[in-house]
Amino acid sequence: MLEALAALEKEGQEALKALREESELPVWYREFLGRKGKLTDLLRGLGALSPEERPKAGQRANEVKTALEEAFATRQTEIKNAAMEASLASGGLDITLPGRPVSPGHLHLSTHTLRRIREIFAEMGFQVYDSPEVETDENNFELLNIPPYHPARDMWDTFWVNEQVVMRTHTSPGQIRCMRENHPHPIRVILPGKCYRYEQITPRSEHQFYQVEGLAIGHNIRITDLIGTMREFARKMHGEERRLRIRSSYFPFTEPSIEIDMDCILCVGKGCRVCKHTGWLEVAGAGMVHPVVLRNGGYDPEEWSGFAFGMGVERPAMLHHGIEDIRFFYNNDLRFLQQF
Numbered sequence: 001m002l003e004a005l006a007a008l009e010k011e012g013q014e015a016l017k018a019l020r021e022e023s024e025l026p027v028w029y030r031e032f033l034g035r036k037g038k039l040t041d042l043l044r045g046l047g048a049l050s051p052e053e054r055p056k057a058g059q060r061a062n063e064v065k066t067a068l069e070e071a072f073a074t075r076q077t078e079i080k081n082a083a084m085e086a087s088l089a090s091g092g093l094d095i096t097l098p099g100r101p102v103s104p105g106h107l108h109l110s111t112h113t114l115r116r117i118r119e120i121f122a123e124m125g126f127q128v129y130d131s132p133e134v135e136t137d138e139n140n141f142e143l144l145n146i147p148p149y150h151p152a153r154d155m156w157d158t159f160w161v162n163e164q165v166v167m168r169t170h171t172s173p174g175q176i177r178c179m180r181e182n183h184p185h186p187i188r189v190i191l192p193g194k195c196y197r198y199e200q201i202t203p204r205s206e207h208q209f210y211q212v213e214g215l216a217i218g219h220n221i222r223i224t225d226l227i228g229t230m231r232e233f234a235r236k237m238h239g240e241e242r243r244l245r246i247r248s249s250y251f252p253f254t255e256p257s258i259e260i261d262m263d264c265i266l267c268v269g270k271g272c273r274v275c276k277h278t279g280w281l282e283v284a285g286a287g288m289v290h291p292v293v294l295r296n297g298g299y300d301p302e303e304w305s306g307f308a309f310g311m312g313v314e315r316p317a318m319l320h321h322g323i324e325d326i327r328f329f330y331n332n333d334l335r336f337l338q339q340f
């Protein structure tokens with residue numbers, strides 16, 4: 001038995017030395033130290049020994065087992081290190097290789113356009129006032145001088161949350177919130193944001209879209225201030241040579257009300273498909289804040305005056321980039337979005 005153990009130890013050590021690959025390690029382990037391995041085999045013979053021989057053989061068997069375990073661990077480390085050295089030496093790991101860039105994405109065309117609009121008005125001293133997309137009927141209509149059943153409501157049909165709450169149809173209700181929060185101080189803000197309407201969806205109209213509202217309240221504010229502000233905006237946004245045209249119009253919350261057009265950026269007023277051969281493009285609805293609205297906001301119309309305007313965001317972006325269908329803005333089709 002003792003000779004057999006010594007022979008097994010020798011055989012195991014030599015076999016270990018002959019190993020070269022990591023994959024050979026478990027094979028060796030199974031053969032010598034595994035549950036069905038050679039050492040276990042030998043130990044089965046222990047029972048056949050005489051009681052005097054048995055303890056000695058058992059002790060020796062343990063020694064062989066420990067020795068082989070240790071030799072195995074050492075060899076395992078050697079082989080793993082050698083494999084690592086070889087891989088490094090062969091250039092398998094090139095730490096100078098540049099990392100794979102994470103694609104950062106970019107801003108949506110609407111966001112981009114909104115930021116440019118904000119920037120231009122910021123230069124003119126306009127702050128940004130945020131107001132909610134879910135509005136009361138009161139703010140969206142009544143306090144803007146559009147009572148229930150007023151025919152002007154037809155221009156702003158929308159989605160109702162309940163009988164008193166709507167998805168706002170324009171950014172104008174923000175005027176009321178802003179005035180109520182700031183009276184009796186002067187105001188110069190823009191109110192950018194998403195609006196909703198119950199619309200037939202076509203290449204020119206979506207049920208959701210962005211608007212930028214403007215509001216200035218102060219002493220002696222006149223319609224020429226409004227026109228000057230809009231001219232400055234049009235020139236910064238669409239080119240220094242832009243000219244404006246003012247038409248009279250009607251909105252319940254302004255008096256007088258106007259529509260502001262600018263000469264077509266494509267044909268410069270000559271007439272083309274984009275401006276429907278009129279030479280002009282609509283920029284904004286606007287006007288002097290109606291006395292009723294001023295009063296609803298907490299300002300005395302005898303003392304205060306103000307102008308307001310509301311403009312679209314997607315349409316001018318469409319003009320600039322030759323986009324023919326507003327629905328692309330909301331389809332989330334990367335082939336479209338990645339172009340801008």
Ligand code: DAH
Binds near residue numbers: 169253284285
């Ligand atoms: N709220 C109007 C709309 O959505 C646009 C508008 C017109 C806003 C005149 C104004 C304004 O502030 O003075 O059609």
